[in-house]
Structure formats: C-alpha cells, structure tokens
Amino acid sequence: MGNSQTKIRVLIAKAGLDGHDRGAKVVARALRDAGMEVIYTGLRQTPEMITEAALQEDVQVVGLSILSGAHMTLVPKVIKMLQKQGLTDVKLFLGGIIPDEDKSELTKLGVDGIFGPGTSTQLIIKDIRKACQ
Amino acid sequence: MTRTQAVLNGERLALTRTLSQVENNTPEGNQILEELFPHTGNAHLIGVTGAPGTGKSTLVNQLAFDYRHPPEGTKLPTVAIVAIDPSSPFSGGALLGDRVRMQDLAGDPGVFVRSMASRGSLGGLASTTAGLVQVFDAAGFDIILIETVGAGQAEVEIASLAHTTIVVEAPGLGDEIQTFKAGILEIADILVVNKADKPGADNALRALRNMLSLTQPEKNVVMHHGKMMSTEEAPAGDAEPDQEWVPPVLPTTATTGDGVAELIEQIAAHQQHLKTSGGWILREQARLKNEVGNLLQEALHQRWNSSIPPADYEKVLDQVVSRQISPRRAVDKLIKGAGL
Numbered sequence: 001m002g003n004s005q006t007k008i009r010v011l012i013a014k015a016g017l018d019g020h021d022r023g024a025k026v027v028a029r030a031l032r033d034a035g036m037e038v039i040y041t042g043l044r045q046t047p048e049m050i051t052e053a054a055l056q057e058d059v060q061v062v063g064l065s066i067l068s069g070a071h072m073t074l075v076p077k078v079i080k081m082l083q084k085q086g087l088t089d090v091k092l093f094l095g096g097i098i099p100d101e102d103k104s105e106l107t108k109l110g111v112d113g114i115f116g117p118g119t120s121t122q123l124i125i126k127d128i129r130k131a132c133q
Numbered sequence: 134m135t136r137t138q139a140v141l142n143g144e145r146l147a148l149t150r151t152l153s154q155v156e157n158n159t160p161e162g163n164q165i166l167e168e169l170f171p172h173t174g175n176a177h178l179i180g181v182t183g184a185p186g187t188g189k190s191t192l193v194n195q196l197a198f199d200y201r202h203p204p205e206g207t208k209l210p211t212v213a214i215v216a217i218d219p220s221s222p223f224s225g226g227a228l229l230g231d232r233v234r235m236q237d238l239a240g241d242p243g244v245f246v247r248s249m250a251s252r253g254s255l256g257g258l259a260s261t262t263a264g265l266v267q268v269f270d271a272a273g274f275d276i277i278l279i280e281t282v283g284a285g286q287a288e289v290e291i292a293s294l295a296h297t298t299i300v301v302e303a304p305g306l307g308d309e310i311q312t313f314k315a316g317i318l319e320i321a322d323i324l325v326v327n328k329a330d331k332p333g334a335d336n337a338l339r340a341l342r343n344m345l346s347l348t349q350p351e352k353n354v355v356m357h358h359g360k361m362m363s364t365e366e367a368p369a370g371d372a373e374p375d376q377e378w379v380p381p382v383l384p385t386t387a388t389t390g391d392g393v394a395e396l397i398e399q400i401a402a403h404q405q406h407l408k409t410s411g412g413w414i415l416r417e418q419a420r421l422k423n424e425v426g427n428l429l430q431e432a433l434h435q436r437w438n439s440s441i442p443p444a445d446y447e448k449v450l451d452q453v454v455s456r457q458i459s460p461r462r463a464v465d466k467l468i469k470g471a472g473l
Binding site: 028029038040048055058085086 | 153157220224236240246250
C-alpha cells in the first residue's frame, strides 16, 4: 500500500414500512460491480437510523428506496437530520415510486436525483459518479 | 480545535471523517493517527471470526447489546464495532451487509458501527483495520469488537490484533477431523458453537471439546466412552498449569441471546487471565511488533516500486513468461536492479 485509495461509499436503505427490497438490492449489486463500496442496511429504516448509519459509515451518497408513498414525509426528515449532523455534503438519491408532481419539490429540498422504475443501472452509476467528483 | 482534539473529545463527525482518512491511508489520516497513538492502549479488543454464515454479525450485535444493558450496579461500557466484508477481486467494489444484523443497536449513542471492505487483503482483515481500531481506542471506546471477513481455515490475522479472539462455529460444518486441522481453531481464546438450537449442535460441541482435551493434556481430563474423566494430579514441578488458559467451548443462540451472558463472562475471565498472567503485555508487544513489521514491509515495497522504471519491470516479466529466466532469478535481478 502506501498509496492512498478512495472509494465511493454508498448507503442503500429501505425507508419506511414497505417490504419491497428487490429494487434496492439490484441497485446495491450494480454499484458493487461498478467498484463502489455499498453499505446495505435492510428494511424498515427510520430517518434517524438512516442518518446515524450515514454518519457512522461516512458515505458520500445515500440512496433511499421508497415504494410506500410516504416520501413527502420521510425525505424532508432525512434531509433535515443529515444537515443537523453536519453531513451537508452527502448526496441524496431516491428510487422507487415517486409521482412526477412531487419531483420538483423534492429537488428543491435538495434531492440530487430521482430514479423511477425502468431506470438503467448504468445511468444510476453515471449520476452517482458525477455527483461524487 | 484540531481534528485530533475533536476525536479525543468523542465528537462523532470528526471521528467518522478521521476513520475514512485512516482507511484511505491519506497523509492527513496518518498525521492524526500519529497524534492519537499516545492515547491508545485502553480498550479491550475482541475479535470475532469464523466461517461465513455461522452468525458472526448476529453474535456481535447481541454482544454489543448485552454490553450496553449490563446487570444493575455494573459499569456501562461504550462499544465500537469494526465489521469487515470482502471486496470483489474483479470490480474492487464491496457489499457491506453486516449492519443488517445490527439493527438492535440503532439509536444508542454509546455504540458506533463501522463497516470496512477488505480491499484486497487476504488475512481476514483490511490493511488499515489496525489503524481504525486505534482511532476508536483513542476516542475512548471501552470495548472494540472486530468482526472479520467470513474466514475459512487460514485467515488468522485477527489473533495478532485482538486481545481476545472468539472463533464462531456452527453445527454441521464438518466432522471431528476438521477440528484437528491447524489454523483458525488454534487462535481461539474462546470457541463458540452458535445456532445451538439447531440439530447437530451437541456433536459440534463434543468434537471441539474432544479436540481441546487432546491438545491440553496437562489438564488431565480425558474423554473415555463419552465421559469426562480426570486422571491423577500432575506431578509437582511442572510448568504452572494454572497459568495456562484453556479455551472454553460455549453454545450460543445469537438470534435469541441464549448463552451470550456466559460468553461475556468468559471474555471478562480471559481479560482477567491475560492481566494476571502477564499475557496482556505480551499480546500488546506482539501486536505492535506485527504492525511495525507490516508497515515496514509496505514501505520497503513502496520504495522499491518507485525505484525501478516500470519498463524494466515489464522486461523482466516478459523474460519469465517466455521461459528465459526463472521467477526466482527474476526477483534476484529486480532486487539488484543492475544488469537488466
């Protein structure tokens, strides 16, 4: 070693109460194969748990998968708590079912990208790499 | 306030950023490590290793949970966890999934969980794991649980890092012959058969205890037709048998917490044993020697690497590939650097 090496670290979390984690797992696997270090937290994560994990793991990116429809409640909470912890430089990406009419408000709140059903993993990888430059 | 001071004060943002710097082996990270080093040496470092799927993460979760919920009137320790999972040899990426099993610890400010990818190291740890452990130690964590990559038979590096090494087995992983093999079982200070509620747990416990009764003959306990039998006292003048730590073999069911209280008792007993027998200091010495050795090796390799033009290196490799010279001769040439 002796060389310093930096990897993109990503937290993938299922926020809220829905149990559909296939999408989150597909994305986690794709990011792993793109050379990133993916911390997978599993199901039913509260905003508190997500923020705490993001802090302890010092990730550059948080990816939230939400299919329950609770994104307008959960996402603002996560953003507020990340800021409170001083994690203002962490990028936040959403996946799952996010209706078009909510997207502009979420972007305004500080969400860096929203990936709906059918998004290619290549696009997700590209956007994450770009956000971490 | 400097980053170092913030870490010493237990500030979590400074701590997590420092852990990354150390993990990435940056000059800033190494500088902070330098400043933190005098503040290390207080934590009890506990290694947890074993084959994939034996329940290491769940056991670590339960251990940390029990440490954080001690019997009334006893000290409440803070707990750091370093959990290592493998990096892909192809993409260099990793899926770090140990947190999935550690949900019970969420929301406890006295616990800090950090996942690490092995980044190409083969001994069950990452090359900067020792550095991360030092940061946690300096930050004042009383107990540091280090969970290795799922280990096969020979990933024994954890034994040179931890004060107490727990080797986790599960029922159905092999017959008695497996217990005779050299390697991972030899480094155990405590042996755990996890998933003790599963069929075959009794067999696994018996096989491990048998193995120990063969390697610890000075204890004068033998198994005969499945019964424990003690022979005569050892003749006086033998090397103080009381000084010898015989690894206990414990059943646990990490998912329910059964047996974990006994495991914590044995961990404390082992720490006590190390401190009274002088083993604590010996292990500290061995650990630091080992770390210096590893760093020296890296530095020498680095220095050599930067001293030789890549084209020369390629030329010698080509000679080996075309069978003109042997690999040993190639190394000779590369080290001497002359006559390429």
